[in-house]
Amino acid sequence: MKEGEENMEPVKVGLLGLGTVGGGTINLLQENAEEIMRRAGRGIEVIHACARDLNKPRICDTEGISLSTDPNEVVDNPDVDVILELIGGEGMARDVMLRAIENGKHIVTANKALIAKHGNEIFAAAEARGVIVAFEAAVAGGIPIIKGLREGLAANRIEWLAGIINGTGNFILTEMRDEDRDFADVLAEAQRLGYAEADPTFDVEGIDAAHKLAIMASIAFGMPLKFDRVYTEGITHVTRDDVTFAEELGYRIKHLGIARRTWNGIELRVHPTLIPERQLIANVDGVMNAVVVKGNMVGPTLYYGAGAGAEPTASAVVADLIDVVRALSCAPESRVPHLGVHPHALADESILAMDEVETAYYLRMQVVDRPGVLADLTRTFADLEISIEAVVQKEPPPGESLVTIILLTRTVQERQMVKAMEMLGKMDAIFGDVTRIRLEYLQ
Amino acid sequence: MKEGEENMEPVKVGLLGLGTVGGGTINLLQENAEEIMRRAGRGIEVIHACARDLNKPRICDTEGISLSTDPNEVVDNPDVDVILELIGGEGMARDVMLRAIENGKHIVTANKALIAKHGNEIFAAAEARGVIVAFEAAVAGGIPIIKGLREGLAANRIEWLAGIINGTGNFILTEMRDEDRDFADVLAEAQRLGYAEADPTFDVEGIDAAHKLAIMASIAFGMPLKFDRVYTEGITHVTRDDVTFAEELGYRIKHLGIARRTWNGIELRVHPTLIPERQLIANVDGVMNAVVVKGNMVGPTLYYGAGAGAEPTASAVVADLIDVVRALSCAPESRVPHLGVHPHALADESILAMDEVETAYYLRMQVVDRPGVLADLTRTFADLEISIEAVVQKEPPPGESLVTIILLTRTVQERQMVKAMEMLGKMDAIFGDVTRIRLEYLQ
Incomplete structure (x- = not known):
């Protein structure tokens, strides 16, 4: 131990949940203990x-x-400085977190559902009590996107963001x-x-992506969390x-979470999307995640990495923990606010109804092969x-009478x-359902 | 103005340099004043x-x-809290910066040459005086890569990083x-x-990239700046x-800055590099920058955006300024250390000599078209x-007697x-020089 460290007590951590992420976090704290000590300036000990x-x-x-089997014993432990909430779920996790806040503990969580749905209540409680709730691990695993949005791009007015934020969905589409x-x-x-749960x-169905999108959008636009306003469509019909x-036309289909500021309100939507293959994010494959953020000054930026897994998630949890350790001696008002802007400056932006959203479209249908149908x-x-x-009209296979037609539209209101x-549903030349998938240029 | 803001004085800024970046910063502070106020909690005023x-x-x-025409008048102004050093160069900028530190001013700079070459001296002076020197804008323009390395990936032992960190070079290769x-x-x-200077x-020649690589490597590995140890090769011979x-073989040529931790020392090198086209960074085109960072826990992550220009650089300058405003009331020892690790924990890592570095190679040569040459x-x-x-052996054009041979080697010591x-130089069947370009899989 070197000079300046000897009398510094390690920060004492209480850990809720010993599953994949909790276990991964303990392993990380052990394996990278020296690196963490060099960076945080203090040891970190799960007690x-x-x-x-x-x-x-x-x-x-x-x-x-x-x-313990009871999380309350951990959050009530007077020796614990910081709680890592890695249980997941919304019921018990919410109660335990509010109790920890009441006890004056700082919190690091990976719980996206909890933050997306109860974040406004949790942050208000934390601000009243002067404690930090850090949640980098809740969005896009190991990618430091919360920090990027909240601090790295803090000088920008964010115009839009679009992310591949569910690794399972991206693995399936890839x-x-x-x-x-x-x-x-x-x-x-x-x-x-x-990679995918039994259920x-x-x-x-896009719910996981909607949780993450709600969190990113609140930070990007400085507004309270509005998870229940996210339009959510899954990939099951692709x-x-x-x-x-899509590929033949120069596009890839990705399941995107999109948030965009328009003159009439904020768009919040999760759905499969055609994007031009020359866009960098179109080439993000397998279980990897990526988020593009467009700032009015910096232009487009992209953040890419592993969106799930024990080690990447633990990387984000412990990065937050190091931030908390560094912030322990700072006055609460000088800390980075939970949603990037100071609570009194949060704006209750209106959310654009889905039928007012404007996008381009990919349409696929089967039509009877006779003159005049295309007209x-x-x-x-x-x-x-x-x-x-x-x-694009596809030749019918030999012996078939139906031809497939693909249409790409220009931007149109939903x-x-x-x-x-x-x-189209009323046209008898069209056989079966018309498939429609939104198309974005991301420019 | 809302409650809680009214009595808060704006932070007073002194700006050195009214060129592209300085002018862009003033414009950004004006255009995004409201957003910055919401995030920083205080106004920011260039006085x-x-x-x-x-x-x-x-x-x-x-x-x-x-x-003023004299920068000393700005750094000596007792009303100024923070200095933005946007003059560039190493001579006057260094003297003025040290004087500002002596005067107890915090500093935000975009000056990569100054940090790469004099950073150790500057940070030591800043730490002694208890002030911050922030330099996000010195590397990769608007991409928050310094923050990503220093904070976002703080829980990781960094294994390597590789970046397209010179927009001009990438524009030319694209x-x-x-x-x-x-x-x-x-x-x-x-x-x-x-996009390119008159000179x-x-x-x-890769000097600009070497400045940026030296800065990133110091943070990644927690070591003092070692710019003079960077092996630097430009793109003029590509x-x-x-x-x-390269394209025919499934590769792209990119001008990369690479830093890697090996058992025998740290590699620091800038050179043209073949990389597999399926790697995301191989698809970063034009003037855009990107950096891949491989952490031992998070795996590979990538950060992409505009590496230069008035607005993207101003975005990074003002993000730093907001960080400084937030940190003003924190004790110096709880701030993020300049190079990510606390000064007493910096390790004087040894740098691997170039002839010990291991890479694969692309070789191109012209040989006389006669039996036995390939053998x-x-x-x-x-x-x-x-x-x-x-x-790969290329057919000679009609009437020519020389054939082009391309060889890709496996990994070999330099x-x-x-x-x-x-x-090869001694083989009389080979006509002219053999071109060699390093090849990296980035895995």
């Missing part, structure tokens, strides 16, 4: 932890750590493209590999035909003042597109 | 500025700002590939467009043939225990490659 079942095998060594496989087939493999709803046709189709769009950017879909 | 020639036309409005043009031709255009040495052949060549490599990964080059 008390809890788990539902203390007899379960663990990925980490818990020797020297007091163990495999569908690279291996020409069906959604269900790849999902089953993702479950076997442990994959949160991932493939077919490998769509992936292939009728394009007339329908012209009547609704929807401009067509590209039309409301107009809903009308178009109704009119 | 005093200097420029060599006060009559020169400016990109910004200097009304209400005291103007144009050579996309438009099949020669180096000299594109350079002339870059100069016309204002392009700093950009095309031909469009090399760009084309002689491959025998030479085998004798030196250099493994060949791929060989020393062995130097020997191989000597032996």
Whole structure:
């Protein structure tokens, strides 16, 4: 130990949850102890932890750590300075977190659902009590995107952000493209590999991405969390035909969370999206995450890395922990505010209704192979003042009478597109449902 | 103005230099004043500025700002809290910065040459005086890479980093590939467009990139700045043939700054590099910058954005300024240390000599079209225990007797490659010089 360190007590940590992330965090604190000491200026020691079942095998060594089954014992431990909330879920986690705040503990959490849905309440409690709630690990795993938005781009008015923020969804779409496989087939493999949960709803229906988008958008635009206003659409209806046709036209299909400031309100939406293949984010594959942020001064910036997993998530948890250690001696008012702007300066921005959102569209339909069908189709769009950017008609396979038509529209208000879909639904030359996927240039 | 702000005095800033970055910073502070106030919690006001020639036309409005031609008047102004050093260069800038530190001013600078070459002296002076020297804008313009390395990845032991950190060089290489043009031709255009200086040495010879690499490496590995130990090679010898052949083999040529921790020491090197085209950073084109950082826990992460220009650089300058405003009331020992680790914990890592560095290689040569030449060549490599990964022999154009051979080697110590080059130099079947460019998988 060198001069200046000897009399400095280590910071004492209470850890809630000894699962993948909790165990990964203990391992990281052990393996990188020297590096962390050099950076934080103090040691960091987990002194008390809890788990539902203390007899379960663990990925980490818990020797020297007091163990409880009741999280309240950890948050009530007077020796603990900082709580790491790595239980997940919303019920017990919320109660325990509020109790920890009441006890004057600083908190580091990886719990995106909790922050997205109860963040306003939690941050208000933390501000009243003068403690920090840090949540870098809640969004995009190991990528320091919360720090990037909240501090790195603090000089900018953020215009929009768009992110691949669910690794499972991106793995499925990447495999569908690279291996020409069906959604269900790849999902089953993702479950076997442990990338997808037994119940994959949160991932493939976009709920997980909506949690993360809500958090990023609040920081980007300096507004309270508005998770319940996020339009959320999953990837279950994307077919490998769509992936292939998109590719032929120079696009990739990615499941994006998008937040954009417009003159009429903030857009908050999660859905599959065609993006030009020359965009860097179109080339983010497999379980990796990436977020593009467009600032009015810096222009577009992109942040890429592992969005999940024990070690990347622990990397974000411990980065927050080091921040907390550094901030311990700072006055609460000089700390970085939870949502980037000071609480009194949060603006209650209005959220744009989905039918007012403007995007371009990819449409795929099967039509009867007879003269005049394409003319009728394009007339329908012209009547609704929807401009067509590209039309591709696929030769029918031998012996088939239906041809596939792909249309790319120019930017159009969602409301107009809903009308178009109704009119297409009435055309008897169109067989079955029309597939529509939004298309963004990200410029 | 809302409650809680009214009695808070704005932070008073002295600005050295009213050129592109200085003017851009004034414009940003005006245009985004409201956003900055919401984030910093205090207003920020430039009260005093200097420029060599006060009559020169400016990109910004200097009304209400005291103007001097002598920077010392600004740093001696007792009302100034923070100095923005945006003069550039090393002579006067160094003297003025040390004087500002002596006067107890915090400093924000975009001066990469100054930090790379005199950072150790400057940080020591700042630490002794208890002031901050912030330098996000010195590396990769608007990308918050210093913050990412110093804070976002603070929980990691960094294994390596590799960056496209000179926009001019990347613009030239991108144009050579996309438009099949020669180096000299594109350079002339870059100069016309204002991307390259009249004297392009700093950009095309890699010196600018070496400055930035030295800064990033010190933070990544927690060591003092070692600019004079960076191996530096420019892009002037890259031909469009090399760009084309690399492409045919599935690679792109990028001018990279690379820092890597090995068992024998730290590698610090700037040179043109073939990288697999499926790597995200291989697709970073034009004047854009990007840095890949591999942490032992988080794995690879990437940071992308504009590396130069008035507005992106001002974005980084003002982000630093907001950090300084937030840190004003914190005790010096709780601030983020200049190089990420606390000064007493800096390690004087040894730098690996270039002839001990291990990389793969791309080699291009012209040989006489006669039997046995390829056998002689491959025998030479085998004798030196250099493994060949791929060989491509190009048909000679009609009427020509020389054929072009491209070789990709497996990873080999630089020393062995130097020997191989000597032996190839003696082979009379080889016509002219052998081109060698390093190749990295970045894994």
